[in-house]
Amino acid sequence: MQSYTPDTEIVVFPENDSKMNYYGLLYLDERLVRNLKKDAIIVTCIPGVMKSVSLFTQKVKDVIMVSEGEIRDLLCLYGVIDTPSPFIVVSLDSPEGRHADRLLDVKELTMEQMVAIGVYFIIPFRPILRRFDYDGEDPEVLDILKEA
């Protein structure tokens, strides 16, 4: 397992939502640039995220697969600790107390905006248009890429 350094962004993907995960991966490089980080470690319980990472970015140095329960514990534990955020969570309603899902579709706010601007704080925001050359047949990867 690659080690964490101060130049590493830890990004948690807890949701089984292919659209959200697609935009989470699509804007990850831009997030690293804006937040002055060199690379990222992804923590997820979604196999599709792990399998798709390399199609989106080469800056992820490790993907840590954990169970759903472990992710839940991690986010729950996080609420107790009085320190600034040590990681980003690609979700609109997790951890507990986050309710950005309520803004989705309000005044036509899209999932892309919610993830790029809300989760990654990419302001100013410019949409990324990208095509993917994937000729495999893994359904979990295809599920995420269908959003492209």
Next chain:
Amino acid sequence: MAGEPVKIQFRYRVIGFLKDLMIKDSSNFIQHVYFKIKLSMWWKLYQKIANEDGTTYICPYKGTGDVYVASGLLASQIGEDRVKASRICVIGGGSKKIVKLFGFEDVVSLEQKEMDDVVRMCTALGFDALDIFALHADPPSSKMGISDHMRNYNGINFMDFFTSGVFNNESLRFKKPSFDDCRDDIAKFFEDNGLIPGKTVVVAPYVNTLGELPVWVWIEIVDEFRKRGFTVCTNCDDKHWPIFGSIGINPPYSELKDFFEYAGYFVGSRSGLCDIISSFDICKVIVYSSDEYWGCGEIIDFFSMNDMGLCDDAIEIVHKGIDFLETKDKILKRVQEWEKTHRTSEAPVDLVR
């Protein structure tokens, strides 16, 4: 026993929490002690704020405007019958007075640190499980809020932030508060201090969150009004001086309506006070700085009182860079224009040379 349901509710959540987090790793003694201390602190806090008869509402941010808008929307959401019985927790005495304008009687005032702990407790144990509802889309101490980042995107303004972001109800409409009737006291105050009813300007130069104009600009504005026959008050607390040439005032929130309507004019930098006076039938001039960005827009895009639906008659002026003299002229010109349409029985006061 009266306290039993709350106690059971809290213990149930704590047992689940311990089971999930600590029993799995009970070998870690320090972690164990840390959580035990934390949970016992939380239990005391929970006892202090929990509502035996229903949801406890918390205002985790003490900004005047945030508390005002959240309370007005909550009163509208839950209905008049439930307002008196609902418990609402705020930070500090000032917020308590704002909440009470909307008829809430069961108001608990906490310190900032206590409120931060309430939010952390809810993040760990669950807002729903503890029957606590946060009246802010991003409680500051939750660290994980992201709604704030969406400010101004697709026209999301301060009101949307609460109607949709907090109450999940786009069509929710703000309920105006009620103020005390204290006209006799106000009239006496005006008389005692040589203030002219209907021709007094209240200036509000001091703000907490957003940008403000330099004091010398306010001195010039006050001077111009006085030259043209107005008397002037500065709304300020004991930490600030009244602007030279004006009388310092700090009326209680409940008396603001009578005071301001007796005065007739308000000129101020955008602050929470502007939200409170938005429904008053007076000449309201609000100055917005354009030097700060909120999301992808300026302050006026997010906080415009007219766009928020708090009123439709505010005179909103955007101040840019060092154009202080231009801003002063704009204020005087707009007041003069307002006079022409609202004071038809009298000749308008010539404000601009």
